[in-house]
Amino acid sequence: MSAPPAFRVTFWGTRGSIATPGPSTLFYGGNTSCVEVRCGDDLLVFDAGTGIRALGLALVKEFQGRPLRIHLFISHTHWDHIQGFPFFVPAYLPSTTIHLYGSTGQGVSLERLIKGQMASDYFPVALGDLASTIELHEYRGQPFRIGDATIAAMYLNHPGMCLGYRVTRGDRSIVYATDHEPYRHTLQQLGERAEAGQQFGAQLDQEIVAFVAGTDLYIAEAQYTDEEYPARLGWGHSSVTATVEVALKAQARRVAFFHHDPMHDDRTVTAMIEAGRRLIASRGASLECLAAREGEVIEI
């Protein structure tokens, strides 16, 4: 008999920037970032984009009023990563406890960031009025444990404060690191210090590779095609080649493209995976490359 999976990963929202429902995005999905990870008895959720609404409905059905404890990890508070939270039904139930993890903003507490989008000018229900118990945990730089899993985080290269997460359980791990751009591309914009900037950037890029090293599933954005990327330098996102290169250097087992660009229809996303696979084949590597699809479940 094979051992039970260490993780059961479900993609509830795979889109970046803004939800894009419609016939041209049916296959990969139009909801923004939300990934559920079942980890033994623990329930981990990464980001609260519009995809979290459907997750909430599924959880209410599954738990039927039994106590529900959720560990919700926010990468950062751009709209596409938090906008579903006010529509997350379990947050309205007294039987729910939500541990919410994330970074402070620039001089702003996590609490203020989360409360902000539910201020009365934007939404009719305030965070404090929700019936669930919500405990906020600001990231302090140290790995910590949930059950028998270890959670580590690191800051990514994105406007504002954005965290990537790594979950390790036994000999398995997954990395959720979206909204990131290679440092070497952005730090070389430093005028006459360009070369020094590029070198320092390459060093910082190595830290991402170390964070992803050997993971079983690297959920990473590859928002832009290689052709699109030069016109979007400094926007805080990656090209197909940049993402595949991190996965290859890190010797990840699988890379899942995530945070699909709202301008990309299903055909474009499929073409991007094909480009990724060609690059991997040209290096003679065995890395598996896929694009995250809303509703897809992966066991690890």
Ligand SMILES: [Zn+2]
């Ligand atoms: Zn985003």
Ligand SMILES: [Zn+2]
């Ligand atoms: Zn962002």
